Amino acid sequence: MKSEFQQETIHKEVVVIGNGPSGIALSYMLSGNLPFITSTSHPDEMLATRLTTAVNQSLIDADLDFLSTGLEGRSTNPISLLLDALLHPCADVGINMEPLVEFMKSGREIDHVVLGKGLPGGSWHKMDPQILTLSLGSWMSLPGIPFQSTDSGERRAYASSVAQYYVKYVDEMKLSKFFRNNVLVSMVRPVETLRKIDIVKEDRNWVQKIDANDRMSLCTTIGTKNKPKKCIISNAINYIWNRSGKRDCSKTCKKVRSQRTHNEHSPNRKIKEILSEKHYMQCDLESFDSNSSLSSSDSNNLNLVDPRRDGEIVPSRVHHENDVNWIIETHDLESGKTTIYTCKYLIMANGCHDVPNKLSIKGGDDQDWLLYDLRALEWCLDNKMNMQDTSRPDPVLVVGAGLSAADAVIALRGRNIHVLHAFRNKSADLNRQLPENMYPEYHKVHQMMQDGCSSYPFYTSYPEYTLTGINQVEHTVILSTKEGRSVEIKVSYAIVLIGSRPDLTFLPKSSDLTWKQALPIDGKTNVVKTNKFNHRVEGYKNLYAVGTLAGDNFVRFIPGGALAVVADLYKRNQLDET
Template identity: 50%
Template sequence: MKSENPNNIVYKEVVIIGNGPSGIVLSYMLSGNVPYVTSDSHPDEMLSARLGPIVGDCLLYQDFSLLSSGLEGRSTNRVSLLMDALLHPHADMGWDLEPLVEFRKTGAKIDHIVLGKGPPGGSWHRMDPQMLTLSLGSWMALPGMPFHSSDSEEKRAYAADVAKYYVQYTDKMGLAKNFRNGVTVDSVDEVKRSYKSDNWVDKLNNEIKGTLEACMENEENRSRNVMRDGFRRNLRNSRCKCDGAKRNDKKRSISFCCDTSDFDCDRFYSSSMNEKLFRNSFTLDYNKVPSYNSAYRSPETNWIVNCSDANTGEKITYACKYLVLANGSSDSPNRLEVSKTKADPAWMLYDLGNLESRLDSYLTLDPEDVDPVLVIGAGLSAADAIMAVRGRNVPVIHVFRQRSPELSRHLQENLYPEYHKVHQMMLDPSSIHPYYTAYPEYTLTDFDADARTVILTSKEGVSKKINVSFAVILIGSRPDFAFLPKHYNLAARKHLSLDCKTNTADIDRLTYGLRGFDNLFAIGPIAGDNFVRFLPGGALAVTAELYKNRNPMRI
């Protein structure tokens, strides 16, 4: 991908932002691995009847609306429920049945790149390695390669094993060549159709001519005929200082500056009246401007993705026809605004991994007399933090807003005893539990950064001042869409922020295309699929839509 011109654009038909399991399984299917229905022996008799006529056929070309009719489960997406029913028949009933589909490398290979900040696996590499998954270990597997836990006696999987599995998967499945890891997406721009029309040359010609005229109007003591008679002689080594020299049209995403050390005005005017000559001059003179290279001008380009390589500092730009958002849900933790005038102190944290490393360092200084750790939140992440802190024999102060939280609503006690133990402590705050004190219906209202103290206030207005060693706030997280244009609103309920549980991306449930956008898709947690076992459904839907667009007569 490296070239002498760092601003050259690399064209890919599909760019996938996010290299977690969502991006990995989509890469697997885009690499030509497609599912075929092998059996109709499903416990759901209605689904079994619908599968009967298509046994032996490729699933990509089937009617997802018909096949998924009536299916229910822990996803709101019908194709995800369908794919889960075929890969894990009646899994929620505790059944361990053979899949009803198999993947064969008979599909078309669609040129794509998967972009991620870290190794393949995404956020799994940032989790506590010894944390057990909520899902059973077998459900962490992606198509084509089984998952094996390092502890054969444990039905659930350790996060370290899961992270390792996804790296191995990309290697063994031959996907590594489609991944660019260690990169951050800086911005995404949509290429507007107005520049893809037949008269794009005239439009671009008028745009640049207008810019040059603005330069001349603002250049002191120069008349317009300088452009024609002496522009090169007088301005070759100078840079235009006028405001008009740099334009940024949001509708067209065009940036231009008449830096005359790179711009040949005589050649521009001699060729601008001739389309063929203009194209040649344009390519030679504007090669340093990424927006103007051939990939950008291609009618196949709908999106421009600008990235930075964290290891080399290199800037990379991709042009693509289709853009897929698979960047997960945990990039931006929800923050608690305690004070509008005081910044969060260094001991106030927002993720468990950071808490554990900081706490371990803190314990080496004075392991005998450590102030409690304040944990705020009532979800599973807060429960993980409570278990991690108590496991180090450090007291926990647990603050949550509801009197009776439903921490374990979907978790069976025999499979998740540790979470049920935390839930019992939360429900019975009056009882004495080692290293645990609950403060239900309290909130954090103030702190003293230097004294390392916090003020907790009940809903009745009663306040308590407590010394703490650390405070960790675990009240959920949101996907990071800072790279998208600010006016983009992807949420289903437009008046609320997008989150992966209550207000997911506004997608077509059969294609995963984002409503209101062309050639833009969302898969994984941001689309409402929060468990790995449902992710192949989103990948199937997107792949099927791309196949349909390539050959609409085949569907």
């Protein structure tokens, strides 16, 4: 059956959007690697006492709510705090202790796929490779392989080293088979229960209308030399008839097409095609969901045509309608191929650094010399300007007061380029969050921002100014204050670094995910509305959020979010089995 909408459709128990540290940690645990408590010798006496109830036990089976009681730290998620306390006991006070947990390959391998727009590691590959991490290098590791920093004895690590570590981790942990890299998620849609019931009813109706005289078995033609062209839908119907003790049927495509034409422009058409017409769905027969397990006799009846193997008959299975709760459409950035994934559980692990925040600027924000990414600015400076015969470029304007803006100031001054630094508010004391002995470069920029241009070459600060206008012809920027003062300055480039947000354009427009509905999602002040103990997104069935989306902004807390999700999946499927 040919259709312009026909695409490869693959079913997975779990689909993870995002292949950064969160997606990697999830894949590691979904592959059956589970944490076991090996010791109760924790400096926190209350936690040590609670650990005695779960010693030599998998944390998947432990009472995580009880174990995490009273823990505090740099995360608002209790399970993240718990696993961090066990992996890095008292790390914040400088104590160097061995982990109290050990990961073992003892769990079930849950059928899953991890979707990412680039290489494993996510946004770490987009950072300036020479930027040092905020966390200690040892805190950048994921369970199973420690991160060995070789960056000239630095306690912190270069971003390039961290990015390489995550690629190596996926390879050495044999997780590559679960990763689909260079893939863009273009659409995610929930399949409502009532809609699935209607679809099942429709399926039964058109199955019952099939004329018995039209039923013919494909089994008699499988072994012949000239095989007739098999149809995915017919094979699925064959399975239904075989299970009911009746003969199979292969003349249903025309009826399916006739039913589809009356609803040609329905917004649920794609969902209906996937579920109602029973497109081919790839699935591991050894899925962790026991409700979908098959006997040997059942599997013999599941002969479906695999469109990826030129019509070859391969064993698969027809999914129960409850197996499909989400539909995910993806596009391969290299081949342009579209693939549809269906799944029972969907996990968002795509971070909050996809889309830069922008200013409302008179003159437009689409100028080629107005940038929002430090890597893009460095590329322009190192490539375009090297080809020009100029002694020194015009100043570069940096807008923003955060650490990303400080990174830009450091990078520009390192190239002997004059920096104009505009920021709305005077910076607060950094020592509370970033001790000066660990982060001297940021304290240096902070000092420059307060002192202005009196003592530092290649730097001029504009405190309490913001970028309000651009003159494309003159290549100038207009900086203004709240009081109405303004100044116009000629620049070579302007870069705006005022934060970023996640790219969730693939979700339905009506999605209400955050606590503060009127504000965009932010990893610090407005995270996705989740249950803190299992990371389920409130208001959505079988949807989870981990990592920055859920408020875990440091890699050391990310494995805890993965543990919370995987433990919940195990518990839920145990309940399904009873």
